[in-house]
Amino acid sequence: TVYFIDGQFTERDGLAISIDDRGYYFGDGVYEVIKVYGGELYTAEEHIDRLFQSATKIKMTIPYAEVQLMEIARELVAKNNILVGHVYIQVTRGSAPRMHQFPDPTVPPVVTGYAINNPRPMMGIENGVGVKSVADVRWLRCDIKSLNLLGNVLAKQEAHEAGCIEALLHRDGVVTEGSASNMFGVKGGTVYTHPVTNLILNGITRQVVLGLCEEQGIPVVEKSFTIDEAFEMDEFFLTSTTSEVTPVISIDGRPVSSGILGPLTMKLQKAFSSQIP
Ligand code: PDD
Numbered sequence: 461t462v463y464f465i466d467g468q469f470t471e472r473d474g475l476a477i478s479i480d481d482r483g484y485y486f487g488d489g490v491y492e493v494i495k496v497y498g499g500e501l502y503t504a505e506e507h508i509d510r511l512f513q514s515a516t517k518i519k520m521t522i523p524y525a526e527v528q529l530m531e532i533a534r535e536l537v538a539k540n541n542i543l544v545g546h547v548y549i550q551v552t553r554g555s556a557p558r559m560h561q562f563p564d565p566t567v568p569p570v571v572t573g574y575a576i577n578n579p580r581p582m583m584g585i586e587n588g589v590g591v592k593s594v595a596d597v598r599w600l601r602c603d604i605k606s607l608n609l610l611g612n613v614l615a616k617q618e619a620h621e622a623g624c625i626e627a628l629l630h631r632d633g634v635v636t637e638g639s640a641s642n643m644f645g646v647k648g649g650t651v652y653t654h655p656v657t658n659l660i661l662n663g664i665t666r667q668v669v670l671g672l673c674e675e676q677g678i679p680v681v682e683k684s685f686t687i688d689e690a691f692e693m694d695e696f697f698l699t700s701t702t703s704e705v706t707p708v709i710s711i712d713g714r715p716v717s718s719g720i721l722g723p724l725t726m727k728l729q730k731a732f733s734s735q736i737p
Contacts, residue, residue: 462539464532464549464573469539481570483552486560487608489569490514491550494533495701496542496575498737501533506664507701508533508549514605515551515569522551523568536575545577546702550607581703585729588709588721589625591643591698593687594618596629596636596659603658615639626698628711631659633686641700642666643708645685645693646724652693655682665699672731678724687711695722705729 462469465477482488492511495502508526515522522529533547552570556563598611615627616639627639636654637643642663644653651673656662673680690696696708696716707725709716716722 461574461576462536464536464571466570469535477570477572478555480555480557481552482554482556482563483550483570483607485558487606487610488518489550489552489607490518490520490605491548491607492605493701494547494549496537496545496547499537499543500737501530501537501547502736503664503668504530504533506667510605510662510664511549511551517601517604518553518606519562520551520553520569522571524571529571532571532573533575536573540575540577542575542577544579545575547573547575549573552607578702581706584625584706585704588707589698590623590710590713591626591628591638591708592619592622592624593690593712594627594629594639596631598629600658602636602660603656603662605661612639625706626708628687628690628708630687633688634684635687635690636660636684637663638698638700641698641703641706643690644669644697644699645690646695646697646722647689647693649724650679650681651724652681652683652685654684663699663701665701665704668735669699669705669728669732672728672735676727676731678728691716693717695725697722697725697728705732 492507494504494507508529550572554567554569556567594615619627629636637660654660694717698706705728707721709719
């Protein structure tokens with residue numbers, strides 16, 4: 461595997477990250493996962509744009525221009541011969557002796573990245589998945605794609621231990637998103653999802669799917685709903701870069717509607733599949 465680290469492309473053996481890296485100490489950094497289809501980056505501009513937005517929100521300056529990061533992502537895909545997979549890019553606030561406050565501004569952020577082959581998760585996409593409701597105990601800046609993922613990790617693990625693919629996060633019963641995905645319910649032909657606030661990450665796939673809804677004439681209401689309302693939905697699905705549009709057929713072991721794939725979800729899946737390279 462060819463990695464990008466410290467301004468260079470290198471084989472794994474050459475990788476060296478400082479023990480003083482603030483990503484390692486504090487999760488002090490931001491990241492993106494960009495999908496690759498047919499050897500091409502998918503919605504890369506949106507992802508790189510969001511990476512810069514996340515960096516700005518944590519008062520960090522990425523030492524590259526957006527076009528340069530795009531080129532690095534492209535080269536990672538090419539050097540690793542990725543056909544279907546993803547690129548991971550992470551930027552930390554650099555390496556400095558451990559102290560909570562920011563290091564001296566001369567300390568450069570550390571940019572790393574790699575590309576791996578990763579097939580589309582057709583099992584989940586075609587058959588649907590189960591989710592487990594988990595209290596969303598994360599901080600109040602979930603709009604930032606930060607490396608601080610302990611809340612997400614613990615939620616995902618709890619779901620995993622219950623035999624579920626994903627956690628359905630809720631704050632006091634109000635559904636926010638998944639541990640690494642956005643959540644959608646369908647009721648009476650209308651798609652419901654949490655509005656863009658500090659409580660969710662505005663997923664790129666979420667935005668693509670909302671655009672597809674508009675194209676298909678499917679009404680969307682960006683309004684939060686409760687876990688109790690989630691149980692009553694006609695259809696339920698989640699979206700993310702890696703899981704695309706994945707139907708949710710059960711919540712806490714209770715089938716959503718009749719527990720089979722819903723027609724609107726399948727319509728959106730079809731529309732999604734037809735616009736990827
Ligand atoms: N997760 N919400 C959270 C908390 C996420 O971590 C993600 C993405 C999403 C969906 O965003 P997008 O559609 O832009 O991938 C929503 C990535 C894939 C991850 O951490 O692996």
